[in-house]
Amino acid sequence: MKVFHTESQHDVYGTIVSLLREGGIIAFPTDTSYGLGADPFNDAAVERIFTIKGRSETKPILLLVDSATTAERVIRPTDVFFRVVEKFWPGPLTIITHAERSLPARVTAGTNTIGVRWPIAPFATTLVSRFGNPLTATSANRSGMPSAVTADEVRRQLGESVDALADGGILPSREGSTLLDLSVDPPVILRDGLLPFDSLAEFFKGRIRRRVA
Numbered sequence: 001m002k003v004f005h006t007e008s009q010h011d012v013y014g015t016i017v018s019l020l021r022e023g024g025i026i027a028f029p030t031d032t033s034y035g036l037g038a039d040p041f042n043d044a045a046v047e048r049i050f051t052i053k054g055r056s057e058t059k060p061i062l063l064l065v066d067s068a069t070t071a072e073r074v075i076r077p078t079d080v081f082f083r084v085v086e087k088f089w090p091g092p093l094t095i096i097t098h099a100e101r102s103l104p105a106r107v108t109a110g111t112n113t114i115g116v117r118w119p120i121a122p123f124a125t126t127l128v129s130r131f132g133n134p135l136t137a138t139s140a141n142r143s144g145m146p147s148a149v150t151a152d153e154v155r156r157q158l159g160e161s162v163d164a165l166a167d168g169g170i171l172p173s174r175e176g177s178t179l180l181d182l183s184v185d186p187p188v189i190l191r192d193g194l195l196p197f198d199s200l201a202e203f204f205k206g207r208i209r210r211r212v213a
Contacts, residue, residue, distance in 0.1 A: 002164040003151075006123040012166070013130045019163055020131055025049060027140040027154045029168030030064065031121040032092055032176050032194065033147035034154050035137035036162065037064075040074070040107045047106065049136060052161045055143045060109040062094055063116050063134040066125040071116045074103050074134050081182055087203060090118040090125070092177040092194035107136070113183045123168055139176070149174050 002019075004012040006029065016026055023045045026037045036052065038045035040063055050057060065071040068085045075081070076098040084095060099107075099114040108114050116134065119125060128135050139147045140154045140162075148154045151167040178193035180200065189197055189210045201208055 001160050001162060004164060004166045006166050006168040013127060016127065016164060016166065017130050020135070024163040025052070026164040026166060027148075027151075027158065027162045028124060028127065028166040029121065029171055030124045030137055031119040031171075033149055033171060033174060034140040034151070034168075035062075035064070035124075036140045037127065037135045037137060039131075040134060040136050041104060043104060043106060046104065046136065049138060052158060053138065053141070053143050055138070058109050060111055060114060061107050061136050061138045063107070063114060064124055064128055064137040065116050065118050065134050066128040067118065070128065070134060071118070074100050074114055075116060076100055078182065080187075084180070084182065084203070085118070088195060088199075090120045092119070093117065094177045094179050094193075096179065096181040096190070097183050113181075115179065117177055119177075123166065127166075147174055147176065 020039055023042050025045060025048055027034050028037050036049050038049055063074060081097055094115045094117040096113050096115045099112055103114060141148050141157050145157055148157060149171040151165055154165060176193045178195040179191035181188040181190050186207045186209060187204060
């Protein structure tokens with residue numbers, strides 16, 4: 001496994017992007033926890049992510065973007081989508097909406113929806129920009145285990161199963177992004193996270209609900 005440091009004076013993006021385009025998988029820091037980055041259109045790479053995590057095949061994989069325009073490559077946007085992202089992106093809000101038909105069913109787990117997020121994370125957004133397309137960013141941990149907020153935690157859980165690790169130091173919070181489902185009306189909060197429910201409730205003027213467990 002190759003290890004890169006996000007604060008390196010050398011341009012590491014070219015090497016990492018080449019690895020991703022060859023079907024490789026990288027663990028990298030986001031604004032919530034470390035994620036597993038791969039090309040969502042590479043079936044073999046996506047299959048490896050499920051294997052590495054021990055993840056259920058019924059769970060879709062989150063994608064990171066660096067703009068609403070990039071998100072449009074993998075979703076079918078609506079007016080409410082654009083209003084929400086104008087207010088809350090970039091930030092710790094994952095939006096679930098209808099997937100573009102070209103997105104592989106392996107990524108969406110056959111749901112025809114996909115979660116996308118534009119993070120406040122310079123390394124992650126620059127990586128997406130240099131790659132030129134959305135990247136997977138499911139958390140870099142074994143399913144059922146705590147999310148990783150240090151490179152050492154990634155190593156302890158995943159060992160040498162990833163091709164490269166971008167060491168971004170200790171991340172500020174283990175809490176994940178807030179998960180908002182815009183594929184239904186009214187919208188539903190599927191998971192509480194760093195973006196408070198009250199902020200979304202105010203934005204939607206109370207016309208929002210939480211998923212009942």
